[in-house]
Amino acid sequence: MLNPFIYSIVTDPWDNRKEKSVSEINKHAFDLCITSLKTIQNHKCSVSLLFHGEPGSGKTHLLNRLRVHVYKQQNLHIFISVRLQSSPHRFWRYLRKSFIESLMQKKQKHTQLEKLIFYKLKKTSGKKSIKIKELDYIIEKIGIKNNLSFNLCTIIKHIILKKHKNETLSWLKGLSLPESSIKKLGLAVEKNSNENHEEEDIAREFVLEICRLAGHTIPVILCFDQIEALQRYQEGDPKSLFIFGQAAGTIHDQTNNVLIVSCIQSFFIDLLKKSVMESDYDRMAMYQSTLNPLTKEQALKLVCARLNSCSDITKTSIDSLKSKYKEELNSFIGTHGEVARKIISKCASLFNTWGEIEPETDNNIDIFLTKKLEERKKITEKGLDPSKTDDIIQSSIPSILNIIDNSWKESEKKLPNGIDMVLYNQNFKTGVSFCNHENMRKMVFKLKNICDLTKSNQLDKIILIRHKNLQIKKTAKKTNYYLNILQKENRVITKNPDNSLLSTLESLRTLLADVKSGDLSNRGISIKFNSVKNWLKSNLSDSVKDLLEKITDKEIILKNNQNPDHINSILDIIDKEKVIKVAEIAKILDLSPEKILKTVQNSKSKIGYLSASPPVIFQFINQETNIMDN
Amino acid sequence: MTKDHKDVTTIIIKIIEKAYEPLTLNTIEKNIPQMYRIDKKKVSFILKNLVNKQSLFNWPPKRGKKRFWNKDPDIHSLNKTLEILSNTPLTRTELQNRLQSVMYSCSRSKAEEIRKKNITSLIKEKRVFQHPLLVRQKAARFSTDLPDPALYLIKLKTDFFKICDKLTKAGLTADEIYTSVCEELTPLSLSESKKESSLLNKAGQNKPLNYEEIIIKKIFEIEPDPKKQTLISIEKLRDKTNIPDDVFDKNILILADKGKIWLHRHAYPANAKKKEVVIDKDNYYMGVVIRT
Numbered sequence: 001m002l003n004p005f006i007y008s009i010v011t012d013p014w015d016n017r018k019e020k021s022v023s024e025i026n027k028h029a030f031d032l033c034i035t036s037l038k039t040i041q042n043h044k045c046s047v048s049l050l051f052h053g054e055p056g057s058g059k060t061h062l063l064n065r066l067r068v069h070v071y072k073q074q075n076l077h078i079f080i081s082v083r084l085q086s087s088p089h090r091f092w093r094y095l096r097k098s099f100i101e102s103l104m105q106k107k108q109k110h111t112q113l114e115k116l117i118f119y120k121l122k123k124t125s126g127k128k129s130i131k132i133k134e135l136d137y138i139i140e141k142i143g144i145k146n147n148l149s150f151n152l153c154t155i156i157k158h159i160i161l162k163k164h165k166n167e168t169l170s171w172l173k174g175l176s177l178p179e180s181s182i183k184k185l186g187l188a189v190e191k192n193s194n195e196n197h198e199e200e201d202i203a204r205e206f207v208l209e210i211c212r213l214a215g216h217t218i219p220v221i222l223c224f225d226q227i228e229a230l231q232r233y234q235e236g237d238p239k240s241l242f243i244f245g246q247a248a249g250t251i252h253d254q255t256n257n258v259l260i261v262s263c264i265q266s267f268f269i270d271l272l273k274k275s276v277m278e279s280d281y282d283r284m285a286m287y288q289s290t291l292n293p294l295t296k297e298q299a300l301k302l303v304c305a306r307l308n309s310c311s312d313i314t315k316t317s318i319d320s321l322k323s324k325y326k327e328e329l330n331s332f333i334g335t336h337g338e339v340a341r342k343i344i345s346k347c348a349s350l351f352n353t354w355g356e357i358e359p360e361t362d363n364n365i366d367i368f369l370t371k372k373l374e375e376r377k378k379i380t381e382k383g384l385d386p387s388k389t390d391d392i393i394q395s396s397i398p399s400i401l402n403i404i405d406n407s408w409k410e411s412e413k414k415l416p417n418g419i420d421m422v423l424y425n426q427n428f429k430t431g432v433s434f435c436n437h438e439n440m441r442k443m444v445f446k447l448k449n450i451c452d453l454t455k456s457n458q459l460d461k462i463i464l465i466r467h468k469n470l471q472i473k474k475t476a477k478k479t480n481y482y483l484n485i486l487q488k489e490n491r492v493i494t495k496n497p498d499n500s501l502l503s504t505l506e507s508l509r510t511l512l513a514d515v516k517s518g519d520l521s522n523r524g525i526s527i528k529f530n531s532v533k534n535w536l537k538s539n540l541s542d543s544v545k546d547l548l549e550k551i552t553d554k555e556i557i558l559k560n561n562q563n564p565d566h567i568n569s570i571l572d573i574i575d576k577e578k579v580i581k582v583a584e585i586a587k588i589l590d591l592s593p594e595k596i597l598k599t600v601q602n603s604k605s606k607i608g609y610l611s612a613s614p615p616v617i618f619q620f621i622n623q624e625t626n627i628m629d630n
Numbered sequence: 631m632t633k634d635h636k637d638v639t640t641i642i643i644k645i646i647e648k649a650y651e652p653l654t655l656n657t658i659e660k661n662i663p664q665m666y667r668i669d670k671k672k673v674s675f676i677l678k679n680l681v682n683k684q685s686l687f688n689w690p691p692k693r694g695k696k697r698f699w700n701k702d703p704d705i706h707s708l709n710k711t712l713e714i715l716s717n718t719p720l721t722r723t724e725l726q727n728r729l730q731s732v733m734y735s736c737s738r739s740k741a742e743e744i745r746k747k748n749i750t751s752l753i754k755e756k757r758v759f760q761h762p763l764l765v766r767q768k769a770a771r772f773s774t775d776l777p778d779p780a781l782y783l784i785k786l787k788t789d790f791f792k793i794c795d796k797l798t799k800a801g802l803t804a805d806e807i808y809t810s811v812c813e814e815l816t817p818l819s820l821s822e823s824k825k826e827s828s829l830l831n832k833a834g835q836n837k838p839l840n841y842e843e844i845i846i847k848k849i850f851e852i853e854p855d856p857k858k859q860t861l862i863s864i865e866k867l868r869d870k871t872n873i874p875d876d877v878f879d880k881n882i883l884i885l886a887d888k889g890k891i892w893l894h895r896h897a898y899p900a901n902a903k904k905k906e907v908v909i910d911k912d913n914y915y916m917g918v919v920i921r922t
Contacts, residue, residue: 265897266861266896266917267898292919336913526897529898530900587912588899588900
């Protein structure tokens, strides 16, 4: 018998599991979404909502519910979901990619994008069927009316005629296309640009074009989830949130049909407010609401809904289970209420206990994380292709490097021509250039810029990144010429990541993003960032370590699995608190009290321990040191 | 109100929020950035409006100059009175002097007025007690604790030992004298009245204070519409209510237990400052939402 409570996390608004939602849970938030959609249609202006709640309070579930609701509506709605697991410097490019991935999601037989285009054709022509010879004229009319670019109009035609599907999709996602493909699609040749901000501008314009194409009759629901994951550093990353604020403000101001829904954790709201401009905050959070813990009654309704949706349990068993759960939940949920995820996890473990099923959980966090990483690697490896290299590396390396050595950060300054990312610490500055172009003209332009850059001393090291599967043909004479020049430079090295390295980085990126957003949990308890940090410091794969060593230009020594980092964390806390209960510090560091005691015993010279009831540890001041100081 | 006035109002609120003490009109005016400066009368008008809306409070003047702050002077003075009297029993004058200082140099007459008002209400609520005069004391003292009986029994003790001396010489043992004293001093009526009074005192001390109401009132001041389900941070609410930290924490948990508010946990308590959270066992709460 399948445990009906096995899924405690909705990771994706596109999740199609058939568990029924309980309408009264987070009703006010859901109603706010529906009212806002009406406001958009009536007043022809974009609206923004900001939802906040504890991890597991149902933020992503709310988005899922909204998606299911609008999919059932007769009027066409466009639903876009963006999990912000990206580098802030690639925000618009990532948004463009996410837009397309959502638009390619199917609604009945057709994708959202096809539905949108067919609706526009029908509305513009006023006919149910159109002759092919009329197509160019109608598309042109749509383009003029909605201020669309020539290239997008051309792509729309290919979508209608179902031609060049792969190339069309690549162009829509903003990937580099070889010149032959550009000719085949009949697109206008874009000017050679390797400036990051120009590429961001192009992506932004594309996103706004899609919103304009929908027009005020078709609301675009744009959901931002995991905003916390934009932060690259543990001590905070106001720059990335600032960029998000600006983007949300731009979408709000330059569209008249978008419902911007942002979801964050409760504790994050003050940080977000402090990091973004006040005017941007007002634009991204016109209306706010919280997702609160569930009451006992709501929890019981949730349990009943899960049990009822289970086809392999008999009605009598369901009734007896309901009364058993009622009893258990009465003691589990206090007067303060409890979040849905914890309730479902509790129910899952009870179901296992009653059915004498061995639970598939790991008490050891390190084993749990290693297992999760391996699972993710298997999934990501399947969908990997060289075009994702830039995004994966730029979105993962700054935060991983900062975890391993917190003196390293990504530069926010204007980048030198040809360079896509600069990583630096007090002594060293490394530029990273992504050279995964299919289009050799753009590649040559970039390499030429890097050759010019080597003449100056702006960077201590330059790493050229090109995916292992992307071979450079011998016929690409200019590319090979510049590559030969660069290979003679001591400061320039080439790195050819393969799919295995990329899948590890991608899995780490999603794992870190989930942890930052409170979406990674073991038995209903959210995994703390510190736990992942400690695990990563001692479990970094050789391929990632090698790449980091190339960037930092020094050997990376991984920490021993055991204590040093725990000692530092404990010392940090008792430096602030002076005296603290063992249970309390164990909770903060997400370690067992036994592990804390073991660590303390090994460092008696630094930390004092009092075996009172409850046991406490305290800041130990070495008398000898004091005498020396005096 | 013009757009300019709105900007100046926001700036004034921010200036006052940052201030560590009540500010005079002149200080507020000086702190307004050059480009937003307006006529003094207009600043005064804005301040008056803010006071009417209860966003700010009028504070007792200093050297005749009006002062403004975002903390309620009545609650502030009440808390400070309790804090001062919790350390050591003080006379009226001593308390008055201390109040003058904690009310940021208000006038002597104002301090006297505050002292009279606070002492009367606190004694009535049995949160402060007037201690009877001891030998050589000329003025009564006030404290949050009940008087220590030992201090008043010193003379009685000396007399008792003198009597003991006399009676032991007459052949009685010390135990017999002590038993007799106990019998004489603990008639049923006395012990009953003692019990009653101690119960009364306890009840008075534990009597539910109106802190819960103050917190709820402040939540509604920050977000008047409960339907909006706005999350209010503990830090902001703590600042606004100006209640001693431990009392605030206790009352927040009581309100949650009573089902009046929802509490939201902090995901990274290690990064949070103490005033940003309310701790309950293993839970670190960072925000509240009014329950509808």
